[in-house]
Amino acid sequence: MSANLKVRIGKLELANPVMVASGTFGYAEEFTELLDLRKIGAIVSKTITLAGREGNPMPRTCETPCGMLNSIGLENPGIERFLEQKLSYLASLGSPIIVSVASENDPGEFAAMVKRLEKDSRVMAIELNISCPNIKRARGKGQGSGLIAQDPKATYSLVKSCRRFTRKTLITKLSPNVTCISEIALAAQAAGSDAVSLVNTFSGMSIDVQAKRPKIACVVGGLSGPAIRPIALRMVWEVFQKIRIPIIGMGGIMDVQSALEFFLAGSSAISVGTANFVNPRVSLEIVRGIRDYLDKNKIKDIRSIVGALKL
Amino acid sequence: MSRVFQERLKVIACTKLSESYFRITFASRRIPAHALGGQFVQVKVSDSAQPLLRRPFGVHRVGKNTFDCLCEIVGEATRILSEKKPGDFVDVIGPLGNGFDYGPRTKDQGPRILVAGGMGVAPLFFLAEKIAERRTPNAERKIIVFIGAKSKKDLLCEKDFKQLGCEVKVATDDGSKGLRGRVTDLLEQYLRRTPNAERRSRIYACGPKPMLKQVSLLSKHYNLPAQISLEEHMACGIGACLGCVVKVRAQNASRRTPFAYKRVCKDGPVFSASEIIW
Numbered sequence: 001m002s003a004n005l006k007v008r009i010g011k012l013e014l015a016n017p018v019m020v021a022s023g024t025f026g027y028a029e030e031f032t033e034l035l036d037l038r039k040i041g042a043i044v045s046k047t048i049t050l051a052g053r054e055g056n057p058m059p060r061t062c063e064t065p066c067g068m069l070n071s072i073g074l075e076n077p078g079i080e081r082f083l084e085q086k087l088s089y090l091a092s093l094g095s096p097i098i099v100s101v102a103s104e105n106d107p108g109e110f111a112a113m114v115k116r117l118e119k120d121s122r123v124m125a126i127e128l129n130i131s132c133p134n135i136k137r138a139r140g141k142g143q144g145s146g147l148i149a150q151d152p153k154a155t156y157s158l159v160k161s162c163r164r165f166t167r168k169t170l171i172t173k174l175s176p177n178v179t180c181i182s183e184i185a186l187a188a189q190a191a192g193s194d195a196v197s198l199v200n201t202f203s204g205m206s207i208d209v210q211a212k213r214p215k216i217a218c219v220v221g222g223l224s225g226p227a228i229r230p231i232a233l234r235m236v237w238e239v240f241q242k243i244r245i246p247i248i249g250m251g252g253i254m255d256v257q258s259a260l261e262f263f264l265a266g267s268s269a270i271s272v273g274t275a276n277f278v279n280p281r282v283s284l285e286i287v288r289g290i291r292d293y294l295d296k297n298k299i300k301d302i303r304s305i306v307g308a309l310k311l
Numbered sequence: 312m313s314r315v316f317q318e319r320l321k322v323i324a325c326t327k328l329s330e331s332y333f334r335i336t337f338a339s340r341r342i343p344a345h346a347l348g349g350q351f352v353q354v355k356v357s358d359s360a361q362p363l364l365r366r367p368f369g370v371h372r373v374g375k376n377t378f379d380c381l382c383e384i385v386g387e388a389t390r391i392l393s394e395k396k397p398g399d400f401v402d403v404i405g406p407l408g409n410g411f412d413y414g415p416r417t418k419d420q421g422p423r424i425l426v427a428g429g430m431g432v433a434p435l436f437f438l439a440e441k442i443a444e445r446r447t448p449n450a451e452r453k454i455i456v457f458i459g460a461k462s463k464k465d466l467l468c469e470k471d472f473k474q475l476g477c478e479v480k481v482a483t484d485d486g487s488k489g490l491r492g493r494v495t496d497l498l499e500q501y502l503r504r505t506p507n508a509e510r511r512s513r514i515y516a517c518g519p520k521p522m523l524k525q526v527s528l529l530s531k532h533y534n535l536p537a538q539i540s541l542e543e544h545m546a547c548g549i550g551a552c553l554g555c556v557v558k559v560r561a562q563n564a565s566r567r568t569p570f571a572y573k574r575v576c577k578d579g580p581v582f583s584a585s586e587i588i589w
């Protein structure tokens with residue numbers, strides 16, 4: 001008998017615990033010919049905003065040692081056009097669809113989008129992206145700008161205000177650009193989040209020394225890929241000690257080895273991001289690899305390795 | 312819709328052409344069978360995490376169950392690729408992007424004008440082959456190729472184009488071969504001298520941005536349609552990351568949305584010169 005790979009995130013039951021991360025899988029249509037999309041545990045859409053966004057100026061990406069920086073700026077067609085033009089294809093695939101939402105500076109927009117998605121039965125879960133480093137929340141005068149995910153109180157009140165409008169599985173995506181990530185995770189949990197996704201990208205920059213210019217137009221962007229893996233893993237481990245709700249772990253997962261690290265550190269599911277660009281089939285290779293690992297080690301259920309790190 | 316494949320391909324040959332240039336030949340059944348002129352492939356040059364991302368290269372030439380890329384060594388990934396040996400395996404995704412529109416087969420008998428700057432010769436050679444293949448006795452079609460290079464030693468494919476029956480004109484920055492100056496100067500000379508009636512032609516261009524911009528201006532001035540192939544840094548190459556966009560005129564432009572973004576990797580790399588906002 002092959003090992004059980006099913007996991008639950010809130011009300012959502014996944015056939016396997018390997019998801020693809022927001023912004024790294026487009027609207028899935030781009031990957032149609034490259035892998036069997038039905039077999040992915042869950043697909044998280046590119047983050048959607050209430051009105052469409054044209055995104056940031058070019059260049060938007062650059063490669064860095066074992067990683068990449070991006071500053072896409074949440075280019076997306078807006079929620080209505082997403083529901084009209086992109087969701088039916090996503091929903092036709094058969095794997096659960098998680099829709100990621102964000103707003104630049106208005107918690108009310110999050111709630112409005114959650115309300116709208118609540119009515120659409122094709123949406124299986126909602127991820128609140130309160131951690132996109134490429135758009136900034138404008139705070140009151142003199143307070144500077146920051147992410148909702150950098151403030152436990154703001155996180156609590158945002159999640160709370162969205163929770164009121166949905167019975168679907170609600171996931172909060174956290175930023176690693178904080179001093180104490182478990183504090184933010186606790187706030188999300190207290191406000192009724194069913195799970196937390198961690199981590200989003202790390203703020204970073206890179207300079208072309210010949211031109212004396214930043215390599216991406218917005219100067220600072222989000223670092224992803226294997227370069228961030230040890231830090232992301234440490235954050236999953238820290239949060240796992242503190243919260244009860246499931247963790248969706250991500251950050252530089254490239255193969256089955258790195259995926260297993262995240263389960264052992266406390267992730268109930270994992271998400272593959274940048275690796276989709278390098279190898280579009282990688283999510284399914286990881287599913288197969290996890291099954292082999294469990295079978296070889298005579299482990300019957302993926303859930304029994306979650307947080308099973310030996311100290 | 313064209314088809315896309317991810318394959319682990321065997322390297323058949325990898326030939327250094329000079330210090331800076333090499334040609335690599337891959338064994339593949341499906342990519343050469345489906346590739347269109349102007350399409351590209353995304354190559355993972357090593358199995359390690361450094362360099363992490365794939366690199367895009369134009370399809371340069373196809374054979375029976377093989378295809379070539381022609382590359383310049385500019386950094387780490389191109390250096391690693393240049394050191395491949397026959398028998399090595401490389402992970403490749405392709406063919407990607409839209410490719411050039413070859414134009415109608417019989418009508419419009421004007422010459423096809425190809426303008427290549429630097430490595431722009433790589434995809435344009437494949438385009439020339441495709442256009443040449445479509446020649447029929449009653450649709451003899453002249454192909455004129457303008458090549459711009461830094462100097463004589465950077466001049467690639469001149470012979471290959473001639474063997475295809477193309478007329479080739481060269482410009483180099485230092486004057487070591489052909490006209491001293493820019494390839495667009497050559498193009499302008501030609502357009503100025505050729506009477507209107509004979510100019511029922513199309514321009515195809517690939518090269519650095521300033522060159523493409525100049526080609527666009529000339530195409531507008533002389534009222535000839537031009538298709539240009541753009542380059543941008545790419546993360547995914549398949550349209551998923553939105554990292555490679557270019558500003559184009561919006562279909563229903565307004566004050567709020569005076570332009571739209573298109574993806575070079577998926578909606579391009581070939582665009583109509585008139586739609587780009589420079």
Ligand SMILES: Cc1cc2nc3c(=O)[nH]c(=O)nc-3n(C[C@H](O)[C@H](O)[C@H](O)COP(=O)(O)OP(=O)(O)OC[C@H]3O[C@@H](n4cnc5c(N)ncnc54)[C@H](O)[C@@H]3O)c2cc1C
Nearest residue numbers: 366367368369381382383385386387388389433542543544
């Ligand atoms: C659609 C497309 C088709 C291409 N076809 C060819 C081809 O047929 N032959 C060929 O030799 N090259 C081609 N290129 C360019 C090639 O992809 C880059 O030279 C290569 O990615 C450089 O990798 P590297 O690691 O060696 O250099 P890096 O260290 O990544 O870069 C070295 C230098 O090249 C610049 N560069 C890197 N990537 C690009 C890019 N995509 N566009 C413009 N500048 C870049 C960098 O800014 C830097 O200055 C193509 C690019 C695109 C987008």
Ligand SMILES: Cc1cc2nc3c(=O)[nH]c(=O)nc-3n(C[C@H](O)[C@H](O)[C@H](O)COP(=O)(O)O)c2cc1C
Nearest residue numbers: 021022023047070129199200224225251252273274
């Ligand atoms: C090009 C790119 C675009 C991204 N866009 C989004 C996004 O729209 N919403 C979001 O929540 N995360 C976005 N992310 C972050 C990823 O979902 C993921 O959290 C992060 O990249 C870390 O995982 P990785 O190292 O496996 O890529 C993006 C990442 C990349 C590389």
Ligand code: FES
Nearest residue numbers: 548552553555576
């Ligand atoms: S490179 Fe990712 S969308 Fe073009």
